[in-house]
Amino acid sequence: MNQAPGNYGTIKRTGEKVLGIIGSVFNVIGIILSIIFITSLSGFENSDMHRQMEQDLRNDPMMTSPEEAQMAVDTFNAFIAGFDVVGWVLVILLAISTVFAILAITKLKSFDKASTAGIFFILAGIFAGILSLTSILFYIAAIMCFVRKPPLREDELMGHSNEPTPRNDTVTREDDTPYRPL
Secondary structure (H helix, E strand, C coil): CCCCCCCECCCCCHHHHHHHHHHHHHHHHHHHHHHHHHHHHHHHCCCHHHHHHHHHHHCCCCCCCHHHHHHHHHHHHHHHHHHHHHHHHHHHHHHHHHHHHHHHHHHCCCCCCHHHHHHHHHHHHHHCCCCCHHHHHHHHHHHHHHHCCCCECHHHHCCCCCCCCCCCCCEECCCCCEECCC
16 A cells, blocks of 8 residues: 555545646636637727727717717727737736646645645636636635545554554552562
């Protein structure tokens, strides 16, 4: 039987690995969808639909002056440009989260590194979005890393050890003076 250092047996970390893999797959899907969204949005900026929306803003009867209409168009264009920046920041954060998750999964292969893997899972959860579905999966895996401990070996449970127990041959009399048999 493969024993861990110290007085503990081994424990399988399959649940933590599965949660880490599922979270990593969600991160990769999020990265792919974000990149698709960013590229489609950048194609939108010079499209006929974009020009039509700008024209509709300029011709809106609620706009009382041309300056107000231009300000609405500029705000619209800044909003679209902001989505581009936010999208790339999201891609970078999800990539960092995926790297931490992969590091955590690899740390789970050695049985004495579960707390290190738990820390990596927490970092992966933070970078995946503090309260997203993916981050919750990483947090659960981290909690499992910290809480689940390997079982004691059988001889430890029974109170036996491989070392001989020292024998105490000293007998005490009623008056608390030691007596040693010959």
